[in-house]
Amino acid sequence: MDTLAATACVLIIGNEILSGKTQDANLQFLGAELADKGITLVEARVVRDDKAAIVAAVNECRAAYTYVFTTGGIGPTHDDITAECIAAAFGRDIVLHEEAVQRLRRRGLELNAARLKMAHVPEGASLIDNPLSGAPGFRMENVFVMAGIPAVARGMFSTLDEELSGGAPIHSRNVDVYLPEGELAAPLETIVHKYPQVEIGSYPFFRERRYGANLVVRGTDADLVDSVLKEIIATMTKLGAETA
């Protein structure tokens, strides 16, 4: 972990994810996108719409990681409290952002108090474009505040290319091995110790009445990732396992 070029934490804000009402659909997407940029997603947290909890999590994570990405809680209703929490975490006032007002105005809707709430950001924040519906997210230092609706979160994240700098992209290769994990564990561990530069994971499955595991090799050196995968396949084949 000490050689990571850039690290990140995702903070998912919203009671609906914890109550079981809603399946989160942002974490997997962000994890994959960040890996492509050479940024390692080290942690994710899901917190309730609770000011003290959000402020504490933001302050802990922004100190620990290169980037923090939040999703959720930036709409116009009473339970959208992310902006005021980020302001509190940074000890800033929350202010009306003129450019955000203009963007909301362009949608042609009446700018009532609820909608104007969406144009309030912590003092000093810059806007994150919302290609889908106008209402922007915002960036405060290393904290990127995005919508919870997956399509909008993806749209916002897609605009951040130039603001994020990672290391070499993290390459990933995997193979299904039809051998119970209990049998492939020992030979796999030999390979794990031989190549500390890559990360190797084993994810068991039971499919068509057969036990197996999806073995994953990840690392920044694509050639090494390929050759380690080949060595894994050769080793497992020697043990009599079918691979796919």
Place this chain on the structure above:
Amino acid sequence: MDTLAATACVLIIGNEILSGKTQDANLQFLGAELADKGITLVEARVVRDDKAAIVAAVNECRAAYTYVFTTGGIGPTHDDITAECIAAAFGRDIVLHEEAVQRLRRRGLELNAARLKMAHVPEGASLIDNPLSGAPGFRMENVFVMAGIPAVARGMFSTLDEELSGGAPIHSRNVDVYLPEGELAAPLETIVHKYPQVEIGSYPFFRERRYGANLVVRGTDADLVDSVLKEIIATMTKLGAETA
């Protein structure tokens, strides 16, 4: 939050969830099941297969919440380090659990070193039954350690009924309101302030070219939850909104 009878945290352990390889499928299930038992899921964290990170998260969460549920990392391969991390978090040795050995033996598989790893638990832990595949989880004080494979996690959780005591079940009712959130926010907030005993959430959607929000009322008093939902529907209907 100060009136919660019992609280919980879910700790999802595994690089595959953070790399984008795998979509978590345990959090939503556990959130809903815990709500049924009157246990409020207050937080969830996803951490990497990293000993220091897991130990820190376990110790932070077991001190803060009534229950901690972990998923992932209890298989036979090198990246399954949950048991040793829980032992370290509690300052205990990791020991071979004879009953766990018997359960593994009953599966009829060769008990090699990798498989015996699955029979090692922190000293003093009790087993959690695995109705699906035998290899047990374990409980250490208020920490419940379960498999990551969703079917197995569900099977294990289903055996915990008598070990978990919550408060009154949390009831939930919801309605789709076809009105943009920016327009329903103010009248909804009036209702929110009128009924502090329930939790009200607003989750926007864009469907068949129409904006709307799913409004959710949650609380332990089923009659109150019903009547607040009725008041919401009446209020929104008066505003000219279609509800469903």
